[in-house]
Ligand SMILES: O=C(NCCCCc1cc2ccncc2s1)c1cc(-c2ccc(F)cc2)cc(O)c1O
């Protein structure tokens with residue numbers, strides 16, 4: 001049977017990256033996506049912006065919506081202090097299976113909890129099921145039409161505190177117009193746009209960083 005793109009991406013990691021070396025895993029994926037097959041990882045250019053936000057914040061609790069193959073999961077987990085926790089939600093079981101192996105290859109599995117399911121179903125269960133009260137950082141990279149409803153859901157479930165940071169991928173391409181309008185006009189958020197490009201292309205895209213003001 002034909003392999004899938006995530007399976008070919010995982011093979012490239014297992015072939016070209018060193019076990020236990022997260023940076024080599026990130027490099028191997030970027031090289032695969034630049035030279036062989038495009039894939040919807042946040043990528044190296046936006047990935048550097050992600051790294052700077054994570055490093056500056058030094059979060060102990062992180063929620064990632066949309067794991068895909070685990071590229072941004074590995075980038076974030078690699079920068080977390082000891083005992084910090086990253087919970088990442090993935091809807092597609094095939095993506096989740098690949099991501100688990102990519103995360104394991106990077107040696108960061110003890111910092112990461114990958115949960116399979118839809119954000120709308122899982123977010124209300126996080127406090128009781130995962131022992132997290134609030135998130136210091138949320139990275140939004142899942143269905144673009146779920147960014148706004150899930151942000152409102154996180155507010156309603158008390159998962160955000162004064163100073164929590166929302167960092168959203170793809171606010172230009174594919175685009176999340178209703179989410180952008182909300183975080184840019186709401187008095188409860190202070191937002192900033194980081195102009196960049198769609199992963200591995202020259203197309204404009206960017207990350208929106210929004211601080212929840214409580
Ligand atoms: O759809 C994208 N990403 C979400 C995949 C949906 C996976 C989900 C995870 C999850 C977890 C929990 N609940 C529900 C869900 S749904 C995406 C697409 C492009 C793109 C850009 C230009 C193109 F021409 C074609 C694709 C670029 C990107 O960086 C993306 O992130």
Ligand SMILES: [Mg+2]
Nearest residue numbers: 042141169170
């Ligand atoms: Mg994305």
